[in-house]
Amino acid sequence: MNDWQRLYQLQQIELQLEAAKKKLRNLPVITEFTQLKNETADAKEALAWTKTKLTEQKKRAKRLEMDLLQTEADLQEARKKLYGDRGQSVKELEQLERRVELLHKEQVEKEEMLILAMEGNEELDKALHKAQARYQELRAQLLALQKEGNAEINSLKEEIKNLQQQWQKLRAQIDNNLFHEYQQLRKRFHGRPLARVENDICTGCRVQVYTFLKQKLKEANARVYCENCGRLLIAAL
Ligand SMILES: [Zn+2]
Incomplete structure (x- = not known):
């Protein structure tokens, strides 16, 4: 194997890398x-x-409940006064009747609000369980994917490491000047300046290599370029 053949191998490793x-x-x-x-x-x-929303709503329901209890107590008190027969004037009785009426209306309204709030809490409670289940499911998926991904990533990293070691070994066997020449050529041919001749065809451009060029390839250290793509031709081993 001559230097150009080693360079060809180096090129192939670089492409794989x-x-x-x-x-x-x-x-x-x-x-x-x-x-x-x-x-x-x-x-x-x-x-x-x-979670935050549910906590807030539970507090609100509690406040509504306390408020309702107060209204119920006030109503009871007003009714007691109204039916207690303590010799109030007609005007006072009228006022008491109005108060009882108002408090009763308030009680009904507050009861409705409390029912709505409780229903809302139930909905939120269901939503919370759903959100919890979704989060747990996604998290489990993520962990599984991480494990699977790590295996794939590690195997690719291992492959890269092996290729880099092969590259270094080959590089140490190649003359510096030749290597620099190869690097210049590499830029011109987008990473593939060297082409092996296989079955009389340039593997760089797939065009036939003429017999007299094939003959020249057999000479030691001869530089033969493909007439079509200009790549440096390397004889098959
Ligand atoms: Zn060619």
Whole structure:
């Protein structure tokens, strides 16, 4: 194996490295994980909101209940006065009747409000259980995906590490000047400046390589370029 053949192997490793790195960046599990993470965060927020709301509403219902009890006591008191026959004047009796009427109306209204509040609390309670279940489910999914994703990520990282070790080993065997020349060529040919000749075809552009070029390839250290794409041709091993 001569230096150009080693360089060709180096090029192939570099291509594999680029592909593996790109695959790691675009791993579906990473996109999926980010999406699921956002969903879980939203579910957590919804759960916290429902909890706060329920606490507030329970306090409100409690206040309504106390208020209703007070109105009921006031009504009882007013009725006692009205029917107690304590010799009130007609005007006083009229006033008492008005008060009883008003308090009764208030009582009915407050009872209705309390019923609505209790119903609202029941709904919120159901919503809370739902939010809790959703959050727990998403969290479990997220943890499972994380585990699965880690395995996939680690195997790709391992592959990259192996390729990097192979690259270093090869690089140490290649002459510096030649390596720099290869790097210049690399820029021109988007990472593929060297093309192996397989079945008389340039693997860089898939065009036939003429017999006299094939002959030249057999000479030691000869530089033969593809007439079509300009890549440096490497004889098949
Ligand atoms: Zn070519």
